[in-house]
Amino acid sequence: MNLSGVCLGILLGIFGISIELVSSQGCITECGGGLSCLLPYNCTHFDQCHSTDAGCSCTRLMCSFGTFFSAASGVCDTVSKGLCDEDPCLQKQRDYTYPSNFNCRSFYQCNNKGRSVPMCCRDFYRYDYELQECTPDVSCNISCNQREGQEYYNLSADQLMATDPYECFFRPISGKPNKYYNEVAKIEQDCADSTFYNPEKCGCDMIAAPAGTLRAPRCRPLLHVDFANDTVVNLRRDVYINAQNTDIQASGMEGVQYGLFNGRNSFIEIPYLSGIALDKFFIRLRFYSAAGGGAEDQVLFSNCESTISRTATDTSELPQVYQRPSMAVILNKPSRLLTFIAQTDTSPKTIIRLPFLDEGWNNVEMVYDGKALTARIRSVSPDGTGVEEKDTKILSGRLLASKFTPRIGVCMTERDAFFGYLDMVKMYDCIPADLPMM
Structure with missing residues (x-):
């Protein structure tokens, strides 16, 4: 680790505390000439350093389960990309397992390529390192991607990648x-x-051609769920998701199925997006808001709580579900309006509201490309008439990282749970070259 002049004994202290590294030049030495940087500690932890009047302050942070820190990109990325040279599986045999130190259920297993694969015991089972297997334990009742001992909306500093305003030097x-x-x-x-x-x-x-012309990497969805299988699965197999109480329901048409969200505790979690400040974001989904259940305000997608709460549009009179997130798509049943929320490290919270069709199918897109937030809804009325609504607002900076695992379907159980159907969800941390509406 590139921390010149720093006492390693201090760094090996309690995770999540801030460590002042006295230097008259701030973090220039530690950060290779920069005033702030992210430095790898091991596969699952990294140090976030920034210059202060006293010198250089570093905080140890922990990646979410199923991700390793990438020094190249400065984010916690899926373990399958082989970004960590200290992966324990590089020195172990295939099928060897080791604890994640995240909670009682989760662990890692070594594959035939010498890399770690995130695994999780079933409900009420605990991973036992000595036995190298899952064993019954009625007290082990925690989501695979939830940090042990942490309460909802009360996460410690080592789960959070703070997103101070970023400038490239x-x-x-x-x-x-x-x-x-x-x-x-x-x-x-x-x-x-x-x-x-x-x-x-x-x-x-490595994405530039020898002549110096940048070649854009392929933009792949982080999440692609079409509900066409017996269970909810991510078609992007190397990105782990956690689906709870989301039923698959036949549509009556051959080969077409929907995801049923019960308005109480149905959700899909995307741990990969925890603690990541995104430069770009794109979500596309198709939903049907059903009658007879659910709260007035219902979460289609949200990262549930961000690090800062500043708003360009006053949300003080609105429920917490609108105030907490830095990325969200939330429907309001009485007004039949969808609210699109985005907040960056350099700009206040930006909100767009568009009408949706109640008890009908709605195709929705939210795009943040680093320059603007665009929201779009297209629906088909009962008489077959197509209706499209669209709005764009200027926005720049990095989307604030969340304190909570981003979810589809709910943030706070029952208080904001979605009641209805989803036909398809796609989510990207890039902008696809082709952006036709569904």
Whole structure:
């Protein structure tokens, strides 16, 4: 770890506390010339450092279950990408297991490629490291991706990747694709062999052609659920999801099924998105709001609680479900309005409201591309007439990371649970090149 002059004994202290590293230059030494940075500690933990008047302050944070910290991208990413050179499975045999240290149910198993795979015991079973298996334990009743001992909306600092305003101090150099200029250090610096400077990542990666022309990586959905199987599964197999109390219901048409959300405790969790500040975000879903159940305000998607609460639109009179998240799509039954919420580290909370068709199918998109928030709904009225609503508001910065695991269907049980059907959900941390409405 690149923490020059720092006492390792201090760093090995309690996770989640802030450590002041006295330096007259802030974090320039620790961060390789920058004023702030994220530094790897091990596969599941990293240090978030930023300059203060006293020097350099670092806080140890923990990735969510099923993700390892990537020094290249500065986020906790799916373990299947093999981003951690300290993966315990590199030194272990296939099928060896080890605890996640996240909760009693979750653990990792080594695959045939020497990499960790996130696993979870079934309800009321505990992972036993000595026996290398799951054993019965009635006290082990916790979601696979919930941190042991943490209460809802009361998560400790090591679960949260704080998102202070971010500025890139590196600049591309014309004609030198494998170099960049460090404005803080006032020097040219080299990328590693076979990598090229990518301004979008504020770092070097392998997506540039030798001539220096950036080649856009393929934009794949993090989440793709079509409810076509016997159980709720993510078609993006390397991104873990946790589906609870979400039933699959036949539509009456061959090959077409829906996900039924009961208005009480049905949800789909996406742990991968916990504690990540996103530069871009895109969600597409198709829903049917049913009569006869559910609260007035119902969550279609939300990260449930963010790090800061600043709003361009006054939400003080609204329920907490609107005030807490930095990303959300929430329907209000009485008004038949969908509320789209986005909040970044440099801008107040931005809100768009559009009408939806009650007791009918609605195709919904929310797009944040780093420059603007766009919301769109298309529905078909009972007489067959297509209706489309769309609005865009200027917005920039990184979407604030959440304190809670983002969910589809509910944040606070029953108080904001969705009652109805979902036909399809797709979620991206990039913007697909082709954006036709469904």
